[in-house]
Amino acid sequence: MKVAWAGSRHAVEVADRMACLVASDPVFRKDTRTMLSRKELFKDTLKKAAHAWKRTVELHLTEEEANLLRLYIDQPGYVDLHWVMFVPAIKGQGTEEQQKKWLTMAYKFQIIGTYAQTELGHGSNVQGLETTATFDPSTDEFIMHSPTLTSSKWWPGGLGKTSTHAVVYARLITEGKDYGIHGFIMQLRSLDDHSPLPGITIGDIGGKFGSGAYNSMDNGVMRLDHVRIPRDQMLMRLAQVTREGKYVHSDVPKQLLYGTMVYVRQTIVADASRALSRAVCIAVRYGAIRKQFGSKAGGPETQVLNYKTQQSRLFPFLASAYAFRFVGQWLKWLYTDVTQKLESKDFSTLPEAHACTAGLKSVTTSATADAIEECQKLCGGHGYLNSSGLPELFAVNLPACTYEGDNVVLLLQVARFLMKTVSQVASGKQPVGTTAYMGNIQHLMQCKSVVNTVEDWLNPAAIKEVFEARALRMAVNCAQNISKAPSQEEGFSELSPDLVEAAVAHVQLIIVTKFIEKLQEDILGHGVKEQLQKLCGIYALHLIHNERLGKLYAQVRPNAVALVDAFDYTDHYLGSALGRYDGDVYSALYKEAWKDPLNETVVPDGYQEHLRPLLKQQLKLSRL
């Protein structure tokens, strides 16, 4: 099962090696992270990042190994934005010459970059951004400016205190005309003493949800006061401004401006499956240790994992963790395929790639955030302690529902794509890829489900048909209702709640389909495929209705702990007293409690100042 989860034997081996490297290095300790002040936490992140880079260079780590190293260090920091957004933005939007110049420095960490798109006033509506980049032909420069308070850049990770450079998104103005949003490379801080360059006001936007968690990241605010940059720092793969100030389009679609977001959304699906699997691993292992109540006849107490209610709340998450993992692996393939096509100037699959990345990012991160919260409840009171690992896991993953596109905004993008596809089907065009099922419209609009028993749900063809019929009927229903509205725009707006549901149904169909396709591959190991078939059945059935699931849960229960052990997480990475591999939960909880700074003294700070006078006063009063 470890191989099925990781993707290959090689993947298991590399992941094990990197996880052990991190777990055995004292610099990467994280058990007291939630007790650090914001300043201490930030400094700790700088230390970990520098040490990680040192180890990366010393050990000549490959890209795959370095990525895993970062993953197991498990602490958001400026390096994420540098590697996952700054570098890909230059790769995707810069010319070859620009890539050579900037990436050479970025790859060696001679500069640290971030992705500065969102502003105080606008995040979702990228076309509404206000920062300006006005071309001055007299000096061959752009003047970068924040004309209003709301145009202040707001949120970029690493911007607050660390980044030396950024790809800044701004409205390009030349020859008096506004050409909309474009990307520009800007140096923000001195490479000598790290002070902000003239005209740049920059800082951190303040503490965020939860202790520890995303507070390790210096999300930043930045205002620009007529800062000049050379013309060649506009990213010029999509469009150029000539020396004379003429605006020239390239032959690539302008949507490639959003390409970095497509890339990151795809990686976020993998992050979601990992976060969900961690929460499930903690709740399942703990559920096998925790006992409450016994039989009336005075028998032994029951492991809480044996309660049917616990199983019906927890096992759909276990199944979802596997489902998201497999669809994430497929999405990575799809992204690579689209990128190769783009390189040979085939842009035909871009809309589908956008819909798949946006939709899957949205559905998997929302489900994951909800599931982590539920896993806290599934662990009872102990789940609410920081030492359970769950509060921080929740706080770190919750913003994934918002960053890289608010989940509802992204689902509306999927819905827009679906409405276009329905209208193309109506005009006789055969849909392809993840919407190919829509071509089977006659049958899917009328067919009746053949599913009657739990066993029927293990029949892949029956499952697929149900999900296809559901997704198509919801999409067609929306399209018909939109066509009755006075205008397409009004209809879309009026029906947006239904459109979001139709988009979710389509995305769930993709997840179910990719799970089924995974089961058609050669899967080695005794009983592995059978367990995955049950999990696939649970994933599909829990989305439709819960009635017949009990039988499947009973079949998964004996292997539940093994199914979470297959995630192959070290105790260091899991970071949970409840989810420990050895099950020694109670001594771990007890030991963790004594680490709290409140326990440094027996009598707390503040006793002399506030508690003692209060108690003495009450004593005096009672004697009167």
Ligand SMILES: CCCCCCCC/C=C\CCCCCCCCCCCCC/C=C/C(=O)SCCNC(=O)CCNC(=O)[C@H](O)C(C)(C)COP(=O)(O)OP(=O)(O)OC[C@H]1O[C@@H](n2cnc3c(N)ncnc32)[C@H](O)[C@@H]1OP(=O)(O)O
């Ligand atoms: C400490 C450890 C150290 C270790 C060191 C070791 C070394 C390290 C090595 C490796 C490190 C690796 C680290 C890994 C860590 C991983 C961590 C994960 C990181 C995550 C970090 C996240 C940080 C967050 C960043 C951000 O949030 S950036 C900002 C994101 N913003 C958004 O997403 C905005 C959302 N809005 C939009 O996308 C758009 O505005 C819109 C909603 C799509 C609307 O667009 P608009 O043009 O206004 O309108 P439309 O008319 O709807 O669209 C026009 C047209 O375009 C199509 N479209 C839209 N989007 C796209 C797209 N993306 N691609 C293609 N096409 C698109 C749309 O469909 C329309 O098409 P049609 O006209 O044909 O319909």
Ligand SMILES: Cc1cc2nc3c(=O)[nH]c(=O)nc-3n(C[C@H](O)[C@H](O)[C@H](O)COP(=O)(O)OP(=O)(O)OC[C@H]3O[C@@H](n4cnc5c(N)ncnc54)[C@H](O)[C@@H]3O)c2cc1C
């Ligand atoms: C932790 C974190 C890290 C981030 N890192 C970065 C970064 O590195 N770089 C960067 O540039 N940005 C970053 N961001 C910003 C992020 O990309 C935006 O917050 C995100 O795109 C959402 O935009 P918004 O904040 O403007 O939300 P809003 O759009 O203001 O959303 C508010 C509400 O309005 C709803 N809404 C908005 N538009 C519509 C619509 N058309 N139809 C229906 N409902 C709608 C949303 O669903 C939501 O409920 C980060 C954000 C966070 C939380």
